[in-house]
Amino acid sequence: MSRFRPAALLVLALPAASACVSLAPRSRAPSPQASVVPGIPLMTFAEDRCGAGSLALVLSARGASHPVEELEAVLPEVEGRGVLSVDMLLAARSRGFDAALLTGTPRSLQRELAAARPAILMLRLLDAPGERRDIYHYVVADGADPSRGLFRLQYGDGKARWARLASIEDGWKAAGHALLVVRTREETDAVLARAMTLESERRFDEAEALYREVLEVRPDSVRAWVDVGNVAAERGRRADAEAAYRRALGVDADDRDALNNLAWLLLEAGARLEEAESLALRAAAPPGPDRPRAQDTLGRIQLARGRCDDAARTFREALEAEALADGTRAQLQEGAAQAAACPQR
């Protein structure tokens, strides 16, 4: 009989581990300074619905009501395994949110919770022998207690557990510290606006950090890529600036700001002027309020290439625009004067 006991215990452990809530850490007492995302409910969902359930919980805390059943219907289940982390990310984005699947750290989780944004962690509950047999689970972090190093976790059983990340570290590490962060577009826009303010105050490092925070959750933001490029160019980091402008053009090949600023960057470096002119030509083609600036860039590239007649024509056309800002007009006039005095003319 004694021979059976270890085997029985092992067999007991496996199905116990399979239930989504069975390996949840023991809850500790939070301090009075602990805070929870306002208005977030304690939610119960079946263990095989932790994908839809955790996403519904996070979206509801962001002010969007998406019932578990609705999300379950659009979150395809990989047979015998559950809902893909990638599908969770795409489902959040398709509902109008900015989202990212990050490699989480205590600090990044703290950052989300300090801004009253719950986040989803993926944990491995069972490391089973053999391939494709491990069991994973989504949990929601919705509160923090920095003074005691605790985070509030919801496993989907309607209970709140205050625990240290160390208590779930093995399972979180096995899932690559997967952290799904979800933000409203308004929140991201506000971060972008703060970054622009910092940039205008020439606090470039802080501005760039915020631009990159925007790009974490909105990686296809042409504006944020151009803005990162502008900051990098201001700091003299030409390679980073070029990479950022090219990334913006990867999203929108016709974006005037990216075309113009990349052309200007190449002009400043005095390198690849043929490419710079090609970019500036594209930037200067469509109508719009920034067209004269792109024409100014084009004219100066033509000057640098010794094409004085072309430059003179470009500046002349730009000066014909009806509404020109004083600074832009002055620059165009100065460029036109250079073209007129050009030795190759």
Added chain:
Amino acid sequence: MMKRSHRLVLPLALALGLGASLPASAERIASKPDAPSAARASDLARVADAAGTGEVRLALGALGLTPSEVDARLAQLSDEDLSRLAGNLDQVQAAGAVPQYIWILLAIFLAVSIIIMIV
């Protein structure tokens, strides 16, 4: 001849003209806020060349997805998503299902428990 003269003119223009041709305040178009809806359409052709696509494709395939199911996901991910995931493939996982073998083990456990109680 034409090329030769161009070669002579360009460095001269760069050395003498470029500095003078650039205004004191660089005419870079300033940073702007985002457009109201800047979502990018799905584009599988774009991600085909993105760094990390191959690794993520393999990881999704290893989870049992068909090639068309994999492509459907890849087309919606940004270059940064793919790069990030490729750098941490442990995140490419599915969660929330109780595999069938668990129920088999549970049945064995119950049977063993009953036997232990009887013996």
